[in-house]
Amino acid sequence: MNVEPGLRDKKKVRVHHALVEAAIRLFEQRGFDQVTVDEIAAAADVSRRTFFRYFPTKEAVVFARRDEQLAAFREAIADKPEGFDAIRGALLALGTDYVEQRRRILVEQRLIRTAPSLMMHDLEVDRAFESVMVEHLLARTKRTVGDQRRAKILAAAIVGAVRVCIEEWAERDGEPDLRKLGADALDLLEPLAPRPR
Amino acid sequence: MNVEPGLRDKKKVRVHHALVEAAIRLFEQRGFDQVTVDEIAAAADVSRRTFFRYFPTKEAVVFARRDEQLAAFREAIADKPEGFDAIRGALLALGTDYVEQRRRILVEQRLIRTAPSLMMHDLEVDRAFESVMVEHLLARTKRTVGDQRRAKILAAAIVGAVRVCIEEWAERDGEPDLRKLGADALDLLEPLAPRPR
DNA sequence: AGCAATGTGGCACTGAGTGTCAAGTGTCCC
DNA sequence: GGGACACTTGACACTCAGTGCCACATTGCT
Numbered sequence: 001m002n003v004e005p006g007l008r009d010k011k012k013v014r015v016h017h018a019l020v021e022a023a024i025r026l027f028e029q030r031g032f033d034q035v036t037v038d039e040i041a042a043a044a045d046v047s048r049r050t051f052f053r054y055f056p057t058k059e060a061v062v063f064a065r066r067d068e069q070l071a072a073f074r075e076a077i078a079d080k081p082e083g084f085d086a087i088r089g090a091l092l093a094l095g096t097d098y099v100e101q102r103r104r105i106l107v108e109q110r111l112i113r114t115a116p117s118l119m120m121h122d123l124e125v126d127r128a129f130e131s132v133m134v135e136h137l138l139a140r141t142k143r144t145v146g147d148q149r150r151a152k153i154l155a156a157a158i159v160g161a162v163r164v165c166i167e168e169w170a171e172r173d174g175e176p177d178l179r180k181l182g183a184d185a186l187d188l189l190e191p192l193a194p195r196p197r
Numbered sequence: 198m199n200v201e202p203g204l205r206d207k208k209k210v211r212v213h214h215a216l217v218e219a220a221i222r223l224f225e226q227r228g229f230d231q232v233t234v235d236e237i238a239a240a241a242d243v244s245r246r247t248f249f250r251y252f253p254t255k256e257a258v259v260f261a262r263r264d265e266q267l268a269a270f271r272e273a274i275a276d277k278p279e280g281f282d283a284i285r286g287a288l289l290a291l292g293t294d295y296v297e298q299r300r301r302i303l304v305e306q307r308l309i310r311t312a313p314s315l316m317m318h319d320l321e322v323d324r325a326f327e328s329v330m331v332e333h334l335l336a337r338t339k340r341t342v343g344d345q346r347r348a349k350i351l352a353a354a355i356v357g358a359v360r361v362c363i364e365e366w367a368e369r370d371g372e373p374d375l376r377k378l379g380a381d382a383l384d385l386l387e388p389l390a391p392r393p394r
Numbered sequence: 395a396g397c398a399a400t401g402t403g404g405c406a407c408t409g410a411g412t413g414t415c416a417a418g419t420g421t422c423c424c
Numbered sequence: 425g426g427g428a429c430a431c432t433t434g435a436c437a438c439t440c441a442g443t444g445c446c447a448c449a450t451t452g453c454t
Contacts, residue, residue, distance in 0.1 A: 008420050008431075036409065047434045052411065116321075123320040124313075149365060153382055156357025157350075164349040168342075185350055191388060205400075205451055212401095233440065244403045249442065401450075408443080418433070424426090 016054055016064070018044040023061040028107060032062075032115035059121045062111060065104070066125050069094060074132050082139045084154075084193035088186050091162060095179040098166070102174045109170035130159045137194075147194065154192045161185040213251055213261070215241040220258040225304060229259075229312035256318045259308060262301070263322050266291060271329050279336045281351075281390035285383050288359060292376040295363070299371045306367035327356045334391075344391065351389045358382040 005013075022043035026035040037058050041051045055061045073090050080086035098105055112118040133155035138148060165181040202210075219240035223232045234255050238248045252258045270287050277283035295302055309315040330352035335345060362378040 006421080011420090011432090037411090038409085049412090049435075050433060053432080056411090058410070119324075120317040120321055123324065124317055127316075127320065145365075149361060149378075149382075150385070152361040152364075153354075153358045153385065156361055157354035157386070160353025160357050161350045164346060164353055167349075168346060181346075185346075188347070188350065188389065189354070192385065203452075208451095209401085234442090235440085245441095246404075246443095247402060250401080253442090255441070395454100397453085399450105399452075402448085404447090405445085406443105407445105408441105410439105410441080412438080414436090414438105416433105416435090419431085421428105421430075423428090 015044065015046060015050070019046070019051060019054055020061055020064050024107065024111070027062070027111055032058075032111060032118060059117055062108060062118055063121055063125060065101075065108070069097065070125065070128055070132070072097070073129065077132070077136050082136055084190060086136065087133055087158065088183075091158075091182060091186065092179055095182050098169075098178055099174075106170055106174050109166070126159050126163060129162075130155045133158060150192075150194060154189070154194075157189050157192060158186070161189055212241065212243060212247070216243070216248060216251055217258055217261050221304065221308075224259070224308055229255075229308060229315060256314055259305060259315055260318055260322060262298075262305070266294065267322065267325055267329070269294070270326065274329070274333050279333055281387060283333065284330055284355065285380075288355075288379060288383065289376055292379050295366075295375055296371075303367055303371050306363070323356050323360060326359075327352045330355060347389075347391060351386070351391075354386050354389060355383070358386055 019040065023035070023040045026040060026043060037051050038048050040058075040061070041048045044051075051061075055064075073094055076090035076093055077086045080089070112122050130152075134152050137151040137155065142148065162182060162185070165178065165185050169176055169178045169181060216237065220232075220237045223237060223240060234248050235245050237255075237258070238245045241248075248258075252261075270291055273287035273290055274283045277286070309319050327349075331349050334348040334352065339345065359379060359382070362375065362382050366373055366375045366378060
């Protein structure tokens, strides 16, 4: 099992990459609304129809990276014991990722802030993170309805706090220490977490 | 000053109302995606073009009420002294509103959960609430960057908690006491608020 | 009544997103 | 290596959201 890529899949990766690169470049140059899918497809040497086979919407192409991060986050907390600490760890790991890809992510963030439809998608990705956290917090024991509610509130607060940190980080061109920002914010929220018992 | 409505404005209100009613009714019957703007306009006896003079998007017609609530919320905290208590009071007042319009709002909530684009708009309205809270929390003294960050995190947490409460309330057909749910959630978050001194 | 302001309908247009089908290309098996 | 098969692509046509424009009707004001 686990056969190596094969020509077909390699091509798929190449096209996917070409579309993302072309799209980001064009968006950066002229703004999200001023670029049509036709132009992106042309710049990546595929047809318009093919673009929509790789991405469900024009917005989605901006969030390709984010989707990968979500998957990484999901995996990072999958095996760890449920609780606040696992989430903290996974988020800080994500923070490292952000810092490493700083330039790229700052471009994306700047882009996202210019187009309302991108901001909305951003929020939806946040909700996906939130869901993963809730699932993790309630993984083994579902407990009472009240516990579930508390877990959901905690997850929402964490996601909100992280968003605030990333916004501040991006606004200052990635200059402040994102990991410290995040760590402080999470410390602030730790009291909301259910007692470790 | 402050002249009474006049025929023109009365008509505007009537059309606005007709569009909302027609839209909600059709959406409820067949689902958001299965209804075109043409149909809504026809059902309200106006042209398609006129629909877009009243609402910027097909989604917006669902959130007419929400926009009014946001305005009411903004007004409710406008004169009160800055801080957590003002926000708590305004939110609980909003809760009363929700309970009073229970049937209506449950329909809207059910609708919103069926269409992704509506969920996104929902999140955006939440962000608007968040902004109003942040503005209120930082109204007089802007304080340090750290204080601003804390205020933003608090606002995000509050909005998230309120959303969780409303979701639970709607999922159970408006049976639980929304005001109590909200009050408990806010008590949980009160420690995050800056010290009153 | 008559003029200015404003709201409306109709029309044409752009652009996102989808269904369909024929042609191209990779994969696999003999 | 060659052919059958599965998958991918491009082209075309279509629906529908949203916008600009202009002629026409309605309202407000004097």
